Amino acid sequence: MEVYLFKLKFNTPYGLRVGGPKESIDTLTALRMEGYYVIPWSSWKGIFRRATEILFASENHFKEHREEKVDNQKVEELLKARGFTLEEVMKAKNLESKSDELQRFIAMLNCPIERLYGSEYFASAVTFSDTLIDAGINLRTHAVIDRVTGGVREQHLFKEEIVDVKSVSAKVIVRDGIKEWLETLKFLSQVGTFIGGGKSRGIGYAALDLKESEYAKIDSLTGRPKFQPLSDIIKG
Numbered sequence: 001m002e003v004y005l006f007k008l009k010f011n012t013p014y015g016l017r018v019g020g021p022k023e024s025i026d027t028l029t030a031l032r033m034e035g036y037y038v039i040p041w042s043s044w045k046g047i048f049r050r051a052t053e054i055l056f057a058s059e060n061h062f063k064e065h066r067e068e069k070v071d072n073q074k075v076e077e078l079l080k081a082r083g084f085t086l087e088e089v090m091k092a093k094n095l096e097s098k099s100d101e102l103q104r105f106i107a108m109l110n111c112p113i114e115r116l117y118g119s120e121y122f123a124s125a126v127t128f129s130d131t132l133i134d135a136g137i138n139l140r141t142h143a144v145i146d147r148v149t150g151g152v153r154e155q156h157l158f159k160e161e162i163v164d165v166k167s168v169s170a171k172v173i174v175r176d177g178i179k180e181w182l183e184t185l186k187f188l189s190q191v192g193t194f195i196g197g198g199k200s201r202g203i204g205y206a207a208l209d210l211k212e213s214e215y216a217k218i219d220s221l222t223g224r225p226k227f228q229p230l231s232d233i234i235k236g
Helices: 041-056 072-081 086-093 100-110 112-117 178-190
Strands: 003-011 036-039 126-128 131-133 136-145 152-164 167-174 205-208 214-218
Touching: 003 178, 041 112, 041 126, 041 178, 072 086, 072 100, 086 100, 100 112, 112 178, 131 167, 178 205
Parallel strands: none
Antiparallel strands: 003 167, 003 205, 003 214, 036 131, 126 167, 136 152
16 A cells, blocks of 8 residues: 655635634634644545545535445455455445445445545545644624625624634645545645635635645655655646
């Protein structure tokens, strides 16, 4: 099994806000942990999964693979690459050979999105770090718009904490699905994504910087990873 490490840098020209606990009725606060503003690993996973779905999702994927039929031979090849057989997996998961649940398991294993980000049957092939941000806050005041009249509601103002940061980084381990993963990274460099709340106001826009991001392929458990620019394998 090939394992890759990634150090990813996203440019965030308009700052961002990952929502934290509600501290007051009129203020949208940013998530904090131990004195830092935070982008949790779960937020990164959701961001990347949505991007991969845009590129690779089928109609069956959004139906949770409940009606999909897949050739067992292809799945056996996927399992063999991981050092398993279909019979071993069936026994471990207590799946019967002709059951609908087995067919769903096979369909999920055949789906590049489920293989990358995990399903109810198997773990994710991608591990994300939390991102800790040491930065200041821009506090913005907004008016509440009445959707019926289209006007501003009187005495309805709220404040929003925007983390004043121009770039953020995340570390990622990828153990499978490298082809789809690299296509996802290319998409995020060309189109970008949004982190946290405030999307309608442009807050949280982030674009992957291929030149400032790095990757390394792990060839052994004892060898030190040799990082290279991500732009070496992804052409923007």
